[in-house]
Structures are given as C-alpha cells and as structure tokens.
Amino acid sequence: MSSARFLATFVCVLSLTVSLLADETTAAKMAEADKQKEPAAVQTTEKKTERRIETKNGMLIFRDVPYVKDGHERQKLDLYLPKNDKPLPVVVWIHGGGWVRGDKQGGPAISLADKGFAVASLNYRLSGDAIFPAPIEDCKAAVRWLRANAKKYNLDSDRFGVWGASAGGHLAALLAVSSDMKEFDVGDNLDQSSAVRCVVDWYGPTNFTTLGAKDDKPDSFVSKMLGASALVDKKQALRAGATSYVDKNDPPFLIMHGEEDKSVAFGQSVEMEAALKKAGVECEFVRIAGAKHGGPEFETPEMRKKIEDFLTKHLKTEPAR
Numbered sequence: 478m479s480s481a482r483f484l485a486t487f488v489c490v491l492s493l494t495v496s497l498l499a500d501e502t503t504a505a506k507m508a509e510a511d512k513q514k515e516p517a518a519v520q521t522t523e524k525k526t527e528r529r530i531e532t533k534n535g536m537l538i539f540r541d542v543p544y545v546k547d548g549h550e551r552q553k554l555d556l557y558l559p560k561n562d563k564p565l566p567v568v569v570w571i572h573g574g575g576w577v578r579g580d581k582q583g584g585p586a587i588s589l590a591d592k593g594f595a596v597a598s599l600n601y602r603l604s605g606d607a608i609f610p611a612p613i614e615d616c617k618a619a620v621r622w623l624r625a626n627a628k629k630y631n632l633d634s635d636r637f638g639v640w641g642a643s644a645g646g647h648l649a650a651l652l653a654v655s656s657d658m659k660e661f662d663v664g665d666n667l668d669q670s671s672a673v674r675c676v677v678d679w680y681g682p683t684n685f686t687t688l689g690a691k692d693d694k695p696d697s698f699v700s701k702m703l704g705a706s707a708l709v710d711k712k713q714a715l716r717a718g719a720t721s722y723v724d725k726n727d728p729p730f731l732i733m734h735g736e737e738d739k740s741v742a743f744g745q746s747v748e749m750e751a752a753l754k755k756a757g758v759e760c761e762f763v764r765i766a767g768a769k770h771g772g773p774e775f776e777t778p779e780m781r782k783k784i785e786d787f788l789t790k791h792l793k794t795e796p797a798r
Contacts, residue, residue: 526541526543526553527539527540527541527542527543528540528541534560535559535560536557536558536559536560536590537556537557537558537560538555538556538557538558539555539556539558539630540555541553541555542554542555542556544599544615544618544619544622544623545615545618545622545664545665546665549602549606551600551601551602551603551606551615552600552601552602552615552618552619553581553599553600554581554597554598554599554600554619554623555581555582555597555598555599556595556596556597556598556630557587557590557595557596557597557598558590558595558630558631559590559591559593559594559595561593561631563631563633564627564631564632564633564634565593565594565595565631565632565633566593566594566595566633566636566637566638566788566792566793567594567595567596567597567623567632567633567636567637567638567792568586568589568594568595568596568597568638568639568640568788568792569596569597569598569599569616569619569620569623569637569638569639569640569649569673570584570585570586570587570596570597570598570599570639570640570641570645571599571601571616571639571640571641571642571645571646571648571649571652572584572598572600572641572642572644572645573641573642573643573644573645573646573679573771574603574643574644574645575643575644575698575702576603576604576612576644576698576701576702577603577604577605577698577701577702578603579600579603579644579645580600581598581599581600582598584598584642585640585642585775585776585781586598586640589785589788592785592789593793594788594792595630595631595632597619597623599615599616599619601615601616601619601648602615604698604701604702605701608701608702608703608704609702609703609704609713609716609717610660610661610716610717612644612648612702613648613651613652613655613661613717614661614662614663614664616639616648616649616652616671617652617655617661617662617671618663618664618665618666618671620637620639620652620669620670620671620672620673621662621665621666621667621669621670621671622665622666622669623637624637624666624669624670625665625666625668625669635674636674636792636793637672637673637674637792638673638674638675638676638677638788638791638792639652639653639673639675639676639677640676640677640679640784640788641677641678641679641681642679642680642681642771643679643680643681643740643741643770643771644681644682644698644702645679645681646678646679646680646681646682647681647682647683647717647719648681649676649677649678649681650676650678650681650683650719650730650749651717651718651719651722652671652673652676653672653673653675653676653719653727653728653730654719654722654723654724654727655719655722656670656671656672656673656726656727656728657672657724657726658722672728673728674728674729674791674792674795675728675729675730675731675787675788675791675792676728676729676730676731677731677733677784677787677788678730678731678732678733678746678749679733679734679771679775680733680734680735680738680740680741680745680746680770680771681719681741681745681746682699682718682741682742682745683718683719683720683745683746683748683749683752684718684719684720684721684745684748684749685699685703685707685714685715685717685718686707686711686714686715686718687744687745687748688707688741688742688745689742692707693706693707693708694706702717703717719749720748720749720752723749723752723753723755723756723758724756725756725757725758727753727756727758728758728791729758729759729760729787729791730749730750730753730758730759730760730761731760731761731763731783731784731787732746732749732750732760732761732762732763733762733763733765733775733780734746734762734763734764734765734768735765735767735768735769735770735771735772735774735775736764736765736766736767736768737767737768737769738768738769738770739769739770740769740770741770743764746762747762750762761787763780763783765780
C-alpha cells in the first residue's frame with residue numbers, strides 16, 4: 478500500500494472514530510436530559526416494569542402500571558397521587574393521536590395533581606394493534622381497575638371524571654355515555670363500574686357517519702380505527718360514535734373545540750352538544766374562535782380555570798352519590 482493511500486485510510490478511520498465518540502457523547506447528554514425531566518425523587522422502587530417514584534413534595538407517581546393482567550404492552554397507566562389523608566377524586570386522562578399514535582406521558586391533565594386530584598394517564602391499544610372496540614374496552618378496563626384498587630391507592634371510587642383530546646376526546650365521551658351498558662365492559666374486574674361523573678371533551682369526533690369525505694377514505698385514521706370506511710361499515714361507524722348512546726342519565730359535559738379545526742370538524746361538537754341538550758344533560762360548549770386542532774388557545778389561564786372549576790364542582794363539591 479502506498480504511503481498516500483495509507484494516510485487516506487488512516488484519516489478516514491480517525492474521522493469515523495471521532496464521529497462515533499461525538500454520537501456517544503450526544504446520546505449521553507440526551508439521556509441525562511431525559512432523567513432531569515423526571516420529577517425529583519427521594520425514593521424509587523421498581524417492580525417488574527412498574528416504577529414507584531416519591532417526589533420531594535410528597536407526591537407518589539406510579540409509572541407503567543398494568544391495568545389488564547398479562548395484557549398488551551399498551552394496557553398500562555401512570556398514576557399521580559398528591560399527598561392527602563382523604564381518598565382522592567380521580568381524573569382519567571386519555572391521549573389523542575388519531576388512534577394510531579400517542580402516549581400517556583405528558584398531557585395537560587397531569588398538572589391537576591397539584592390541585593388535589595389523583596390523575597391516571599393511560600395508554601390503550603392503537604389501530605395497528607386492534608380495531609374498535611379495543612380502545613374503548615381498554616379505557617373501561619382501566620377505570621374498573623382503578624376502582625378495584627381504590628383502597629390501595631387512596632382513591633375515591635365515587636368521584637371519577639375523564640378528560641381526553643381528539644381521539645382521546647372521542648374515547649372520553651364514549652366512555653361517559655356508555656356507562657349504563659355492558660357492551661364494552663369485557664375482561665377483568667367486571668364487578669366494578671366504568672362510569673364517570675363528568676367529562677372534559679377536547680375536540681373529539683362523536684359521529685363517524687357525518688365526519689366528511691376525507692375521513693371516509695380507506696387509509697384515513699378513522700377507517701383504520703373502525704377497520705373499514707364508515708361508508709362500507711355504517712353499523713360499525715354508528716357503534717363507535719358517542720352520539721349513538723346519549724340519554725338523560727349521562728354525566729355533565731364540558732366541550733371545547735376550535736372553530737377553525739380542519740382535523741376534526743367543528744360540527745362534531747355542535748352535534749354532540751345538541752344531542753346532550755335534547756336529552757336534558759348538562760353541557761357547556763366553549764367555542765374557541767380562531768383556534769384549530771388544539772394549540773395555545775386551549776391552554777390559556779382562562780381555559781385552565783374553566784376546566785379546573787368544572788372538575789372541582791363535579792368531583793369535589795357535589796355530595797357523594
């Protein structure tokens with residue numbers, strides 16, 4: 478090998494080594510940054526995949542708790558428990574993501590743990606795992622599991638509310654209006670109720686037969702969730718929509734939707750409000766001018782206070798049933 482060729486080879490190897498070292502350094506920094514996002518803990522206990530974290534202010538956080546015995550990897554929840562001597566009212570958070578993605582970590586409901594609510598943030602099976610009714614079956618299974626374990630985690634089993642956004646809004650609304658039926662209650666803890674006392678619905682679809690042409694396409698998020706286009710399987714589409722089950726026994730709703738939403742038509746919430754009011758169900762509909770599918774307009778102090786006041790009224794102030 479000529480000296481010139483040897484030198485070129487040496488330089489190439491050296492450059493590759495430096496690059497790999499740089500990548501390892503970057504990865505280490507990213508890992509450290511992720512650790513810093515975790516609440517400051519004074520004690521962490523691991524049990525299989527479940528993690529128990531105790532924060533400096535006394536809050537307990539349980540991560541990756543299975544709510545279905547020997548279930549799917551998505552059938553887990555995170556539980557945030559503020560320090561309190563009395564059983565805690567519970568807010569269940571259901572993430573969005575078009576039923577094809579999303580995760581229980583993060584979400585606007587978690588800050589309610591600082592306001593005296595227990596918060597359960599759950600994952601559920603996505604369209605790539607199983608079609609409808611799998612996601613609502615999971616949501617109901619999680620609520621039943623929480624009630625079955627209320628004493629263990631100091632939860633008030635009579636004071637459960639639910640909050641969801643987009644696909645999570647759909648599941649939150651459906652969870653609430655199907656409380657008096659057993660079709661979607663399958664699996665464990667069937668002696669427990671999956672009912673909730675109130676609902677915060679952020680821009681969730683509620684009637685899959687009226688969504689529009691883009692959602693009727695075979696490759697749309699909706700079609701993937703249903704297992705077929707709503708045009709092909711109208712029965713399945715009606716079965717999945719919350720408007721199909723509204724009656725006078727449903728819990729109070731707080732609906733928020735951006736008037737410029739191009740992902741989930743604003744009319745979906747208009748339709749849900751009309752169905753609830755026709756049935757005589759308490760419903761406040763906040764129409765957010767200029768807002769699209771989510772965004773900062775939903776996170777203003779005014780909107781946060783409205784949500785907190787609504788949940789406080791129905792989960793803390795009202796007498797037990």
